[in-house]
Amino acid sequence: MPVQSRPVVLITGSSRGIGAETARIVSRELGARTVINYRDKAKRAENVVAEIAAAGGEAVAVRADVTDAASVTAMVEQIKATWGRLDVLVLNASGGMERGADAGYALRLNRDAQVDLVRAALPLMPSGSRVVFVTSHQAHFHGRQPGIEAYEAVAASKRAGEDALRAMIPELTALGIDLIVVSGDMIAGTITVTLLDRAHPGVVAARRDQAGEIPTLEEFATQVAAAVRADHATGHTVYVGGADYLVAR
Numbered sequence: 001m002p003v004q005s006r007p008v009v010l011i012t013g014s015s016r017g018i019g020a021e022t023a024r025i026v027s028r029e030l031g032a033r034t035v036i037n038y039r040d041k042a043k044r045a046e047n048v049v050a051e052i053a054a055a056g057g058e059a060v061a062v063r064a065d066v067t068d069a070a071s072v073t074a075m076v077e078q079i080k081a082t083w084g085r086l087d088v089l090v091l092n093a094s095g096g097m098e099r100g101a102d103a104g105y106a107l108r109l110n111r112d113a114q115v116d117l118v119r120a121a122l123p124l125m126p127s128g129s130r131v132v133f134v135t136s137h138q139a140h141f142h143g144r145q146p147g148i149e150a151y152e153a154v155a156a157s158k159r160a161g162e163d164a165l166r167a168m169i170p171e172l173t174a175l176g177i178d179l180i181v182v183s184g185d186m187i188a189g190t191i192t193v194t195l196l197d198r199a200h201p202g203v204v205a206a207r208r209d210q211a212g213e214i215p216t217l218e219e220f221a222t223q224v225a226a227a228v229r230a231d232h233a234t235g236h237t238v239y240v241g242g243a244d245y246l247v248a249r
């Protein structure tokens with residue numbers, strides 16, 4: 001686990017939602033120097049940076065589409081030039097349900113881009129650093145638990161991403177880097193869940209009926225932030241909400 005004080009933390013897709021909230025927490029609680037990665041919403045990312053700065057923290061916004069190798073290289077170069085190291089890489093950015101996305105996009109983003117970003121970041125990550133992969137129970141338990149049709153391609157691709165990252169554990173361990181997975185139930189207050197409910201009206205109410213309450217965005221982000229420094233063995237999975245998934249496992 002990271003021993004560095006004021007660790008340098010890159011959180012992909014952190015201009016909004018769970019990523020942005022995780023950035024606020026690691027900045028506030030760990031004094032992290034935080035990279036707010038965004039794809040194209042510069043203003044939103046700059047607002048997160050400004051909030052962190054106003055609270056006495058330090059963050060920079062860096063544009064990069066993680067599916068684009070050149071922009072990933074440029075982001076890693078920028079982190080190197082700014083802070084010279086990367087202590088924690090939080091793989092939060094996700095997608096695949098975007099309008100106009102081709103059939104292979106979910107796999108390119110949720111599997112290939114995750115692995116490629118880890119590989120690109122490794123030269124900046126000293127022994128003792130950590131990769132945190134953020135996923136959903138729908139993806140983590142893909143093939144073992146019933147899923148939601150509109151989310152099927154994303155779930156399958158995120159599971160493939162988790163498998164590909166886990167396959168890197170021996171290589172990461174040799175470098176002194178560990179991998180922690182944080183998997184969450186449906187998260188109240190996220191845009192993803194709003195869109196899912198639009199595609200399948202009633203799906204969130206049905207989940208609440210089944211699970212009792214579902215975690216809030218703040219609760220989930222708190223657990224992602226905790227995984228940045230918690231004393232877990234590499235490969236550990238942190239489960240947030242969805243006790244019924246765990247019982248059925």
Ligand SMILES: NC(=O)c1ccc[n+]([C@@H]2O[C@H](COP(=O)([O-])OP(=O)(O)OC[C@H]3O[C@@H](n4cnc5c(N)ncnc54)[C@H](OP(=O)(O)O)[C@@H]3O)[C@@H](O)[C@H]2O)c1
Pocket residue numbers: 012013014015016017018019037038039040041064065066067091092093094095109134135136137158183184185186187188190191192193
């Ligand atoms: N929402 C849930 O219910 C839930 C439940 C369990 C786990 N999770 C996991 O939590 C994480 C965050 O979820 P969320 O609901 O907060 O997601 P979200 O609101 O959809 O945000 C995803 C972020 O990823 C960014 N992103 C997408 N494609 C990208 C790309 N190619 N390159 C760089 N950034 C990209 C987006 O940037 P733009 O704004 O520029 O598009 C956005 O900031 C995901 O890994 C998700 O699987 C979510």
